[in-house]
Amino acid sequence: MSNTLSAGNLLAVPLAPLAGALLAGIFGTKLGGNLLGRKASHTVTILGVFIAFILSVMTLSNVMDGATFNATIYEWMVTGGLRMEIGFMVDGLTAMMMVVVTFVSLMVHIYTIGYMSEDEGYNRFFSYISLFTFAMLMLVMSNNLLQLFFGWEAVGLVSYLLIGFWFKRSTAVFANMKAFLVNRVGDFGFILGIGLLASYTGSLNYTEIFGQANTLVGQTLPGTEWLLLSVIGICLFIGAMGKSAQFPLHVWLPDSMEGPTPISALIHAATMVTAGIFMVARMSPLYELSDTALNFILVIGAITALFMGFLGIIQNDIKRVVAYSTLSQLGYMTVALGASAYSVAVFHLMTHAFFKALLFLAAGSVIIGMHHNQDIRWMGGVRKYMPITWITFLLGSLALIGTPFFSGFYSKDSIIEAVSASTLPAAGFASFAVLAGVFVTAFYSFRVYFLVFHGKERYDQNPDAHGHHDDHHDDAHGHGGTPHESPVVVTLPLVLLAIPSVVIGFLSIDALLFGDFFGSAIVVNDVKHGAMLELRELFHGPVAMAVHGLQTAPFWLALSGVLAAYYMYMVNPAVPAAFARMLKPVMTILENKYYLDWFNENVLARGARGIGIGLWKGGDQGVIEGGIVNASWKLVGAISGLVRKLQSGYIYHYALVMILGIFVLVTMFVWLAK
Numbered sequence: 001m002s003n004t005l006s007a008g009n010l011l012a013v014p015l016a017p018l019a020g021a022l023l024a025g026i027f028g029t030k031l032g033g034n035l036l037g038r039k040a041s042h043t044v045t046i047l048g049v050f051i052a053f054i055l056s057v058m059t060l061s062n063v064m065d066g067a068t069f070n071a072t073i074y075e076w077m078v079t080g081g082l083r084m085e086i087g088f089m090v091d092g093l094t095a096m097m098m099v100v101v102t103f104v105s106l107m108v109h110i111y112t113i114g115y116m117s118e119d120e121g122y123n124r125f126f127s128y129i130s131l132f133t134f135a136m137l138m139l140v141m142s143n144n145l146l147q148l149f150f151g152w153e154a155v156g157l158v159s160y161l162l163i164g165f166w167f168k169r170s171t172a173v174f175a176n177m178k179a180f181l182v183n184r185v186g187d188f189g190f191i192l193g194i195g196l197l198a199s200y201t202g203s204l205n206y207t208e209i210f211g212q213a214n215t216l217v218g219q220t221l222p223g224t225e226w227l228l229l230s231v232i233g234i235c236l237f238i239g240a241m242g243k244s245a246q247f248p249l250h251v252w253l254p255d256s257m258e259g260p261t262p263i264s265a266l267i268h269a270a271t272m273v274t275a276g277i278f279m280v281a282r283m284s285p286l287y288e289l290s291d292t293a294l295n296f297i298l299v300i301g302a303i304t305a306l307f308m309g310f311l312g313i314i315q316n317d318i319k320r321v322v323a324y325s326t327l328s329q330l331g332y333m334t335v336a337l338g339a340s341a342y343s344v345a346v347f348h349l350m351t352h353a354f355f356k357a358l359l360f361l362a363a364g365s366v367i368i369g370m371h372h373n374q375d376i377r378w379m380g381g382v383r384k385y386m387p388i389t390w391i392t393f394l395l396g397s398l399a400l401i402g403t404p405f406f407s408g409f410y411s412k413d414s415i416i417e418a419v420s421a422s423t424l425p426a427a428g429f430a431s432f433a434v435l436a437g438v439f440v441t442a443f444y445s446f447r448v449y450f451l452v453f454h455g456k457e458r459y460d461q462n463p464d465a466h467g468h469h470d471d472h473h474d475d476a477h478g479h480g481g482t483p484h485e486s487p488v489v490v491t492l493p494l495v496l497l498a499i500p501s502v503v504i505g506f507l508s509i510d511a512l513l514f515g516d517f518f519g520s521a522i523v524v525n526d527v528k529h530g531a532m533l534e535l536r537e538l539f540h541g542p543v544a545m546a547v548h549g550l551q552t553a554p555f556w557l558a559l560s561g562v563l564a565a566y567y568m569y570m571v572n573p574a575v576p577a578a579f580a581r582m583l584k585p586v587m588t589i590l591e592n593k594y595y596l597d598w599f600n601e602n603v604l605a606r607g608a609r610g611i612g613i614g615l616w617k618g619g620d621q622g623v624i625e626g627g628i629v630n631a632s633w634k635l636v637g638a639i640s641g642l643v644r645k646l647q648s649g650y651i652y653h654y655a656l657v658m659i660l661g662i663f664v665l666v667t668m669f670v671w672l673a674k
Contacts, residue, residue: 004067004068004069005059005062005063005067005068005069005090007069007071007073007088009055009058009059010055010059010069010088010090010141011073011088012051012052012055013052013055013056013059013098013102013137013141014052014134014137014138014141015134016047016048016049016051016052016055017045017048017049017052017105017130017131017133017134017137018048018130018131018134019044019048020044020045020046020047020048020049020126020127020130021045021048021127021128021130021131021133021134022127023036023041023044023045024036024041024042024044024045024123024124024126024127024130025123025124025127025128025131028040028041028123028124028126028127029123029124029127036123038122038123041122041123041126041127042109042112042113042122042126045109045126045127045129045130046106046109046110048130049102049105049106049109049130049133050106052098052102052105052133052137053099053102053103053105053106056095056098056099056101056102056103057099059090059095059098060095060096060098060099063090063091063092063095064092064095064517068090068091069088069089069090070087070088070089070090070091070143070207071087071088071143072085072086072087072143073085073086073087073088074086074087076146081202082198082202082203082204083203083204083205084146084204085144085146085147085205086147087142087143087144087147087205088141088142088143089141089142089143089206089207090141091518091519091520091521092517092518092519092521093278093281093282093346093518093521093522094140094141094521096346096350096512096517097140097278098137098140098141100270100349100350100353100354101133101136101137101140101270101271102133102137104265104266104269104270104271104353104354104357104497105129105132105133105136105266105270105271107265107357107361107493107496107497108129108262108263108265108266108357108361108493109126109129109130110489110492110493111262111265111361111364111489111490111493112125112126112129112260112262113489114368114486114487114488114489114490115260115261115262115364115368115490116260116262119260121165121166124165125162125165125260125262128158128161128162128165129162129262129263129266131158132155132158132159132162132263132266132267132271132272133266133271134154135151135154135155135157135158136151136155136271136272136275137151138150138151138154139151139152139154139155139275139278140275140278143205143206143207144204144205144206145194145197145198145204145205145206145209146204148279149190149191149194151275152187152190152239152243152275152279153187155243155267155271155272155275156179156180156183156187156243156272159176159179159256159263159267159272160176160179160180161176162259162260162263162267163175163176163179163256163258163259163263164176164177164258164259165259165260165263166258169258171258172258172259174255174258175252175255175256175257175258175259176256176258176259178251178252178255179252179253179255179256182242182249182251182252183242183243183249183252184242185238185242185249186238186239186240186241186242186243186249187239187242187243188238189234189235189236189237189238189239189241189242190235190236190238190239190240190242191239192235193231193232193233193234193235193236193238193239194236196228196231196232196235197209197232200212200216200219200228201216206282209286210285210286210523213229213285213286213289214289216228216229216232216289217229217289227290227292229286229289229290229293230290230292230293232286233283233286233287233290233292233293233294233296234292234293234296236279236280236283236286237276237280237293237296237297237300239276239279240275240276240277240279240280240334241276241300242276243272243273243275243276243279244273244274244275244276244277244330244333244334245273245304245326245327245330246276246300246301246304246330246331246334247300247303247304247307247308247331248596250304250308250327251593251596251597251600253268253273253323253326253327254311254320254323254324254327254593256268256323257317257319257320257323261319261360261361261363261364261367262361262364264319264322264323264360264363264364265356265357265360265361265364266357268323268326268360269326269352269353269356269357269359269360270353270354270356270357271353273326273330274330274333274349274352274353277330277333277334277337277345277346277349278346278349280297280334280337280342280345281337281342281343281345281346281522282521284340284342284522284523284524285523287337287340288340288523288524288525288528288529291424291528294337294338294339294340294424294529295338295424295425295426296338297334297335297337297338298335298338298339298419298422298424298426298427298429298430299338299426299429299430300334301331301332301333301334301335301336301337301338301430302331302335302426302429302430302432302433302434303331303433304327304328304330304331304334305328305329305331305332305334305335305433305434305437306328306331306433306434306436306437306440307594308324308327308328308331309324309325309328309437309440309441309444310440310590311324311327311590311593311594312324312325312328312440312441312444313440313443313444313447313590314587314590314591315444316375316376316377317374317375317376318363318366318367318374318375318376318379318448318452319360319363319364319367319374321376321444321447321448322356322359322360322363322448324444325356325359325400325441325444325445326356328437328440328441329348329352329356329400329441331433331437332348332412332415332434332437333345333348333349333352333415335415335419335430335433335434336348336414336415336418336419338422338424338426338430339415339418339419339421339422339424339427339430339529339531340422340524340525340529340531340532341414341415341418341419341531341532341535342522342524343512343513343518343522343532344411344414344415344418344513344532344535345415346512346518346522347410347411347414347505347508347509347512347513348408348411348412348414348415350411350504350508350512351399351407351408351410351411351500351501351504351505352408352411354399354407354497354500354501354504355395355396355399355400355406355407355408355497355501356396356400357497358392358393358395358396358399358494358497358498358501359393359396359397359400361490361493361494361497362389362392362393362396362494363393364490365386365389365486365490365491365494366379366382366386366389366393366452368486368490369382369385369386369389369483369484369485369486370382370459370483371483373459376448376451376452377451377458378458378459378461379451379452379458379459380451380452380454380455380456380457380458380459381453381454381455381456381457381458382452382453382459382483383453383454385482385483385484385485386483386484386485386486387485388485388486388491388494388495389485389486389491389494390453391498392491392494392495392497392498393449393452393453394449394453395498395501395502396497396498396501397445397446397448397449399501399502400441400445401438401441401442401445401446401558401561401562402438402441402554402555402558403558404546404547404549404550404555405502405506405546406501406502406505407500407501407502407503407504407505407506408501408505409505409546409549410505410506410509410542410545410546411505411509412438412554413545413549413552413554414509414513414535415434416431416434416435416438416554417531417534417535417538418531418532418534418535419431419434419531421530421531421534421535422529422531423529423530424529435553435554435557436557438554438557438558438561439557439558439560439561439564440561441558441561442557442558442559442560442561442562442565443561443562443564443565444565445561445565446561446562446565446566447565447568447569449565450565450566450569450570451569454570455569455570459483505542506542506546507542509539509542509545510539510541510542513532513535513536513539514535514536514539
């Protein structure tokens with residue numbers, strides 16, 4: 001077999017979804033005369049993503065046999081020796097991401113047929129999600145920072161369109177603008193990091209940058225004592241903080257639940273929010289040279305993993321609970337990156353993509369079955385009405401909390417072990433955070449599970465006749481009534497996602513963490529950062545790891561969380577209310593989401609608005625318009641008025657001026673002669 005991949009096949013992977021997006025977006029909407037109906041629009045987009053998935057699986061198979069690809073596809077321009085080009089780098093890291101992105105996207109496309117069937121923007125939605133798939137594939141397949149940045153910004157743009165899909169709803173408009181602005185903050189740091197790399201290496205190509213990494217060691221940022229690599233690493237990670245929703249730039253993700261549920265599974269579980277994790281893993285040759293950057297990553301990830309989990313406990317909207325779960329799990333991945341366990345972070349990225357997409361889609365199925373009510377307080381006993389949704393949601397929850405033998409166990413347990421093995425100063429706090437997060441995750445996950453699927457039926461007691469509408473802004477669907485199972489186009493993706501949620505960790509942990517699957521794609525300095533060496537010594541196969549996991553602290557913490565949730569919400573429902581009264585100050589902080597939204601709106605936004613008004617009133621109107629523009633024309637006008645008086649048009653006036661001028665000149669000459 002050839003050890004290289006076909007450029008044509010690789011190019012077809014992102015272009016197939018792009019073609020589907022253009023066909024549905026142009027000819028399936030008013031823009032192109034509505035030439036394509038609903039069936040044709042979802043057919044072309046699903047076909048495009050299916051082609052991309054098949055080609056991605058073939059690429060992964062070839063990569064596992066030793067094939068690689070790293071070449072320029074198109075050279076856009078060369079300026080000052082800096083080449084700007086489109087190119088692909090396909091190795092184990094890229095191939096795995098390609099399969100994850102296309103598979104989850106394919107499931108979301110199929111699911112959308114049933115979920116959005118009554119929405120007037122049906123064709124437009126399919127166009128958007130296919131366009132998003134194209135952008136994400138361009139991001140993960142890139143071999144240079146320019147193309148990475150293009151994909152980075154493109155997924156942000158399409159997420160803006162998807163979060164605000166129902167643009168007539170004010171909350172959706174606010175949510176998509178919030179997501180857009182918060183991501184711009186992160187992207188400012190990201191582009192600064194890219195600029196520094198381009199300036200000091202003279203290249204945007206990954207291979208060329210990594211080849212010069214050692215020459216950057218010891219260099220400082222001009223005018224400071226800051227190490228250059230630390231500054232670059234932190235700047236790049238600030239971009240990841242925005243895209244992967246890390247504290248304090250996480251505030252956009254919960255509000256993005258205003259968008260349709262399918263995009264929650266696609267964007268906020270499997271693709272866009274994992275872009276930052278992928279980027280840091282790809283940049284591992286640089287991060288391994290800066291312990292400062294790694295410590296920064298550890299601290300941010302630990303805060304996100306624990307404190308976002310706390311917020312999940314008090315949420316009553318089923319989608320928001322899953323959203324805060326996503327934030328917490330992204331924190332786990334980030335902690336693994338900080339511990340130099342990049343392969344473990346990417347491993348959890350993969351397992352999380354499957355079970356979190358499953359949980360989001362299952363939550364959407366519950367919303368359909370509950371006639372578009374999202375409040376878990378008014379559900380209960382749904383299990384007997386929605387058996388497929390129930391079992392798949394349960395499997396996803398078991399994977400999420402790290403139950404031995406489930407996929408989440410292998411990746412999550414590996415993160416906890418890697419952090420405990422790290423010698424970085426921030427590892428102690430991070431180790432505590434990820435351990436405590438195990439209990440928190442189990443508690444809020446099974447709080448939702450028990451309130452929705454077990455106990456007394458409460459769906460007929462909802463005091464709000466309209467509930468929370470989730471995605472369908474048209475109230476014609478009605479609310480209330482007996483729950484019902486979702487159609488097969490909704491439940492089929494749940495079943496297909498449940499399978500890898502259970503088995504993918506067991507099947508792949510050996511190759512991904514302890515084999516040579518990633519090869520040179522991920523670089524770790526085992527001498528300085530020996531977490532992976534310790535994990536390798538402790539690993540004796542997936543079965544032994546799962547059996548041993550039954551005896552470890554994470555398992556008992558997870559079990560305690562499940563039992564606590566069962567007791568508090570099934571056996572003695574008075575306990576949560578008692579805790580809420582006892583811990584009222586804490587509850588107030590949690591209900592206000594640590595007051596970060598308040599701070600952003602009342603300090604940062606108002607401060608920026610005040611500065612803007614000051615610059616407008618004082619700078620633009622006062623200095624520029626009043627002092628420069630208006631003053632200049634007034635001065636010219638005054639001089640012109642004076643000169644105009646001297647130009648009377650009478651000869652005797654001019655003769656008088658000439659005589660007076662001669663008199664003055666003669667007087668001057670006489671005075672000077674003396």
